[in-house]
Amino acid sequence: MSVPLPRLIASSRHAPTLRDAVAAVRRRPVDLLLAGPRGQVGGALRRLLAREAAGIAARTGVALRLRAAFDRRGMAQDPAGLDPFPAAAAFAPRHPRDWADLVEQTVDHGTPTMLVDCTASESLADEYAGLLAVGIGVAGANKRAGAGSLARWTQLQELAANGGAPWRYETTVGAALPVLSTLRALRLRGERILAIEGVLSGSLSYVLSRLHEGASFSGSVAEARAKGYTEPDPREDLAARDLARKIVILAREAGVPVEADDVAIEPLVDPVAWSPDAPDGATDFRWRVRADDAEARGRRLVAVASWDVDGARVAVRDVPQDSPLARVRAGENLLRIRTEFHDALPLLIGGPGAGPEVTAAGVLGDILSASRALLARRGGG
16 A cells, blocks of 8 residues: 655654654645656656655755656556555556646646656657646656757746746756756856857767777667666667757757757667667677777767857767866766856866766756745745
8 A cells, every 4th residue: 555755754763853843834745746657767766755755845845745656558646645656556547538637636736736757758748838837847857848849948938937837957968967057057147158068978978988898889788778878769869869959958058049950960870770679780890990990099989969159969079088078987978168258168067967866866956946936936935
C-alpha cells in the first residue's frame, strides 16, 4: 500500500519540537504532476524526493507533494499525495480523458501545481502553453519546447513573464550546471554576448573519450546508453539532433532568434542506416581511423556546439590536446562564453553534464525555484 507523501514530509529522526510544529503549520503544499516517472531521470527524481522532501519542507516551507505520476502506459494519482515509489500495480492503464481530467481536477483543487516533465515528448511540450495559461507551472528536462519553433518559445516566455505561471528549464542544457541562468544574468546586466562554444553533450563526450581509450564506437555507445547518458534512442545524440537543440536554446537565451533549421549539423551516424541494436563494422572502422589520425597529430576528437555572428553549428572537431575542450572528461560539459567584457578571457562553466542523478538534481532545483514563484503569485511566498 502506498504511503502518502505528506507522511514522509512530516516524518523526522528526532522528536518534534515547538519550532517543528510552528514550521509545519507554515508549510505550503505544492503539487507535482510527474511525467516519465519510470524513466531514468524520473526514477532518480523520485529517489531524491523520497530522500529530500522532509528537509526541503523544513528549510524552505515548501511541502512538495506528488499528486500524480504518468507515462504513455499508465497513471497513478492521489490528491493526498503519492509515495514517490508507488508499486507498479498503482499505475492504472491510461485512458483518452485521463490528462484532461487531471488538469481540470488540479485547477479545481486550487493547490499550487506544476508539471515536472522528465520526458522527451513533443506532444507534452505542446501542452505547456495551456498549462501556463491556467496557472500550472512547468519544470523539467524536456528540450522540445525550448528548441521547437521560435513562435512557441516566444509564446511560452510571454505567458511565464506575464503572470500565468513559471516555466523553468535549466536542465535542458548542462544538466545541473548554471548555464542558462548565467546567460540570463549577463543579458540582464546589459552585457552583449558575442559567441558561445562548448562540449554540451555528456553522451557524446563519453563516446569520444572512450574511443580515444581504445573502445570501439559501437561499444562506447552501448556503454553510454547503459549509464543513462544518452537519450532513450541514442540516435538522437549521434545524429547530433539533441546537441542542436541545446545550441538553439543557448542562442535564444543569448538573445538570438534562432530556429532549429538554422543550425548546421554534422551527424556522427546516419540515423536511418545505423541502429544501436545492430551496429555496423564500417562505422566502427571509420571512427577508429579518425581517432587514431587525430592522436597521431597530437589532437583529440570533440563534439562541439557553437554560435557566433556566422551562425550556429554542431560538429565533431579535432582540437589540440591542451585545449580546454579536449580536457573535458567523459560525461562532462564545458561551455565557453565570449562577451564584450569577457572576450580575451572567456567565461568557462564546466562539470558533470549527463546522467540521471545529476539531471534529476537540476530538475529538483527548478522545481524549488518554480514552487517559490507559484507560492509568491498566490500570496504564499
